[in-house]
Amino acid sequence: MKKENAKERLTNKKVLLVGAALLIIAMVTALACAKFLGGEEPVKFEEIKESQIPKDITANIIPEYRTLERALACAIDDDIYVIVTRGEKPTSGFKVSVDRMELEEEKGKSNLIVYADFTDPEKKTAISQIITYPVQVVKTDLERLPDTIELRIQY
16 A cells, blocks of 8 residues: 555656646747747836927937927937927827837847827817927937837827
8 A cells, every 4th residue: 555655646746747847848938939929028218308308309309300200219328218209280289108118129130119199189179270290208228229110109
């Protein structure tokens, strides 16, 4: 009877070891797939108030790109900023805000995906008939400029 219990315990230990090994292999495989198939890393950022936007951005970058709908990045000192412009709009009430950003690496190249929310003025709201250029500037935790930037618009 003791031999059967010892043999049964040994079999249970083998099953547990094989199960644990399979679990570890599955976890490593899932991590590898996530890295190679959809290895986006979230990018932390903070919105910059208009009064705190670096002068290089307000004087050089925004005037050049404000009529376009795009996302771009620039390095000032040791900080990386992302600017999202919405283009020229015929009235007030149009807004742009950065929802989130993800950085994907593939073949040694980095692509920053910027998810921006575009908001239009309410239909029955009083709005000023003035040309506007909605823009948002955010400061990121990136250490270097990405190779490419992709803007994904959400309404």
